[in-house]
Structure formats: C-alpha cells, structure tokens
Amino acid sequence: MSKPSLPHSCKRSPCPIACTLDILGDKWTLLVIRDLFVGKKTYGEFQASPEGIPSNILADRLKRLLEHEIVEKTPYQQRPVRYAYTLTPKGRALGNVLKAMVQWGEAHIPGSQALMKR
Amino acid sequence: MSKPSLPHSCKRSPCPIACTLDILGDKWTLLVIRDLFVGKKTYGEFQASPEGIPSNILADRLKRLLEHEIVEKTPYQQRPVRYAYTLTPKGRALGNVLKAMVQWGEAHIPGSQALMKR
C-alpha cells in the first residue's frame, strides 16, 4: 500500500489548486458560473452567452456542477416542466476566483473589458 | 462588417474571464504557474510534480506561456545549454487567482490541503 487513495474529488494530488482544477479546469465551466453570478438561470440563457458554448458541453458541465453541489436545479414551472439553475453557497464562494480573473484579465489582456457588475 | 474582430488574445468574447480562460483554462497551465510560484524553474522540476504532467503537454504549455509573456526562459548554463523558466510581472500577477483557488479548494474540497507557502 503505497498510494493512499486520495479522498473524494482530489483526482491527481491533494493540492487545493489541482483539486479545484479537477472540477473547473477547462474553458467553459467558469463561464457558466459567471453567467449564474450575473443572474442567468436557464439552459437557454447559458447557451445565448456570447461565447457560444456547444449544447452537449453545456449539458455535461451542468451535470458536473450539480454532482459537485456547486449549482442546484429546480423546476420553475410545470407543464411543460422548465428548470432554473442557481448557485449553492459552495458555488457562490467561487466569487473570489472570478474576481481575481476579472482583475488579471482587465490588467493584462488588451481588448478585454468587464461585463460583470461589481 | 458585423463582427469587429476582437483584439489580441480575446478569442471568444471581450469578457476578461473568457479571455483569461482562453489562455489558462485547462487542467495543467495553472499547475505550472503554481510550480513557478514555489520556486521550481526547470522542465525536469515541472515534470517531477506529483500530478505527473505529460511531457508533450508541458512543452506545449510552456510555449504558450512564453508567447503570452507570462513566463521567461533563460539559459542557466552553457555546454550543455540548460534553461530556467521564471514568471514575468504579468505571470506573478496571477498570484491572486491561485490564492483564491487555494482558499476555495481548502474550504470546499475534502482531502485537499495546501502545499503552497503563503
């Protein structure tokens, strides 16, 4: 017994950065979370964002975020049933990550400009 | 003339989060930057990190980080020539992004524990 089998989500190492990237280290996940932060709630609204996330990727990412309890899904109407996604406290805690990225992007990437309020 | 052609690095939209993710939105890039923050400098040191980045991916990411002037490469010896990578000011400015990820990971991912100093 050499590898002590990392608990839970930590797939590669116990480093919190590696663990975080195992969940949201890709091109799309944090954009969905950004959308939730600015008040978007539905599948259609996420799809309508200017970056144009592919539909299958969106479905996959929402599923992962649900599994990790970063977002919640509740029906906002019956017949036909339609869903609203919202951030959990765990998801809202990602605000600082987004904020740091906004700051870095605005300071260092020419042409980037904040759309996010706050 | 409908699409005003986004300047420079902004591939998908002018949102600073999207622009930032265009550069470092993947599973490995921020781990290399983490390594640089803790003082690792050489290709071999990056490869030796516990997550085990594949060699071709490491080469690709270092190239991208050089292109974006997030890291610099300088020979630290001749005959045979060997290189040291270091963060530029632009790269060091990513400290807040890493810090936010460490905080979130430690608070929300069971089993994750900081290895990074400060």
Add this chain to the structure above:
DNA sequence: TCTAGTCACTTTCAAATTAAAAGTTATGAG
C-alpha cells in the same frame, strides 16, 4: 574510445474530449 547518464525536449499513435449540427420530448398556441 566506448558506454552510460542527464536534461530538455519531440515524435508517434491510440484514446478521450470537444464541436457542430441535427434530432428528441413535452407541451401550449393557433
């Protein structure tokens, strides 16, 4: 000189992921 070893990559190729587009399901409106 021959052999082994180190470092910093590069190449190869199979497997996994992503992207684009079209299709599905449930339902209401006309």
Add this chain to the structure above:
DNA sequence: CTCATAACTTTTAATTTGAAAGTGACTAGA
C-alpha cells in the same frame, strides 16, 4: 393538425490529450 419553444440528447468528425519511446547535446567514467 402544424408551428413554436425550452431543455436536452445523439451523432459524427475534428481536435486534444496521454503514455511511451525517441532525439540531440553534452559530461563523466571504465
């Protein structure tokens, strides 16, 4: 019926990733 909408799912091709082996420039040792 037929059309429209929201929320997905499926299909298929293209791209990216990962694992492993290979390369080039040397150095040190037998």
